[in-house]
Amino acid sequence: MNISRDEIKLAGDLSGTDKVTHHGYERFYSDFLNRSKICNQILEIGYGEGQSIKFWKRIFPNSFLNILDLDKSEIGSGFQVFKCDQSSLKDLKKIEKELESKSIDLIIDDGSHIPEHIILTFNLFFKSLLNENCTYIIEDIETSYWTNSECYGYPTNYGIDSKNSIVNSFFVLNHWLNKEFLREKQKNKLENKIKSLGFNIETVNSIRSITFGHNCICINKNSKDDLKYLDRDYRFKLKLNRFININMFKTKRLKTFLNKLKIYNSRKKE
Numbered sequence: 001m002n003i004s005r006d007e008i009k010l011a012g013d014l015s016g017t018d019k020v021t022h023h024g025y026e027r028f029y030s031d032f033l034n035r036s037k038i039c040n041q042i043l044e045i046g047y048g049e050g051q052s053i054k055f056w057k058r059i060f061p062n063s064f065l066n067i068l069d070l071d072k073s074e075i076g077s078g079f080q081v082f083k084c085d086q087s088s089l090k091d092l093k094k095i096e097k098e099l100e101s102k103s104i105d106l107i108i109d110d111g112s113h114i115p116e117h118i119i120l121t122f123n124l125f126f127k128s129l130l131n132e133n134c135t136y137i138i139e140d141i142e143t144s145y146w147t148n149s150e151c152y153g154y155p156t157n158y159g160i161d162s163k164n165s166i167v168n169s170f171f172v173l174n175h176w177l178n179k180e181f182l183r184e185k186q187k188n189k190l191e192n193k194i195k196s197l198g199f200n201i202e203t204v205n206s207i208r209s210i211t212f213g214h215n216c217i218c219i220n221k222n223s224k225d226d227l228k229y230l231d232r233d234y235r236f237k238l239k240l241n242r243f244i245n246i247n248m249f250k251t252k253r254l255k256t257f258l259n260k261l262k263i264y265n266s267r268k269k270e
C-alpha cells in the first residue's frame, strides 16, 4: 500500500526536513514509497542536521537508516552515520563493501548535489546495493541550473544546456530505456554517449523507469521479470528503416516524384 501524501507531509512537518517544508517532495514520494516494500534498510547520502532520520523513522518505524556524510560518524538508535565523501570512488567502494550484506530498499542522494558525484554514487549503489523493484531518489537537482556558483564548496558551472547537468544526463537515459527501437548504429552511438557522461552501462541496464519531478529524479530498479522485455528482437524492426517507404504516399504524382529522386534505388543499395 502506498503511503499517502498527507502522511508524508505530516512526517516532514514534524521532523522539520526541507524535503517537505520547502520542496514538497511528498507530491512525488507518495507514488514511490510503499509500506510493504520498505521495511528494512534505507540509505541516504547527506546528514545535514539529521532531520531526515526523524522523517524516515516516522514513515518507516522499523527501518534502519544508513547515512553518509563528509565528516560524521555516529551510531544511534535505529541509525548509523558513516564517514564518506561521495566524490571519492575509494570512499564509495569502502561503503559499498560495508553495506553489501544489507538489503537496501530505498536510496536517497541528498548529498553534495554535484552531477559528477551523483553519477559516481549512482553507478555503484544503484547496481550493487539497491534491491530489485526499489527506488533511488536524487534530490535538489536545482544545482544543475546554477551557472556560476558553488555548493558545499564545489563549483557549479552548469545551466540548461550543460552536457553535465544531471537533468540532461538522465534525460539521455530515457532513450536507452527505449533502445529496443533503435537501429544498431544508433544504439552503439547512444551507448558511447552514455559512457562519456560517466555512467556505468551495466548500472543503466538495471533501470526500469525514470521519473522527473520538480527538483528531483526518481529511478526504479528492474527485476528478473523485466529481462524478457530487454533482450529481444523488435517486432516492427522494418519500420525503423532509414528510408522513406514510398507506399506511404497516396498520390501517383508524389510517388513518381520520389521515384525520380531515386529513393528506391538508394534503398536497394542499403
Ligand SMILES: C[S@@+](CC[C@H](N)C(=O)[O-])C[C@H]1O[C@@H](n2cnc3c(N)ncnc32)[C@H](O)[C@@H]1O
Binding pocket: 017, 018, 019, 044, 045, 046, 047, 048, 049, 050, 051, 052, 053, 068, 069, 070, 084, 085, 086, 087, 110, 111, 112, 117, 152
Ligand atoms: C542538504 S544536506 C542533507 C540534509 C538531510 N538529508 C535532510 O534531509 O535533513 C546535504 C549534506 O551533504 C553533505 N555533503 C556535502 N558534500 C558531500 C560529499 N562530497 N560527500 C558526502 N556528503 C556530502 C553535507 O555535509 C550536508 O550535510
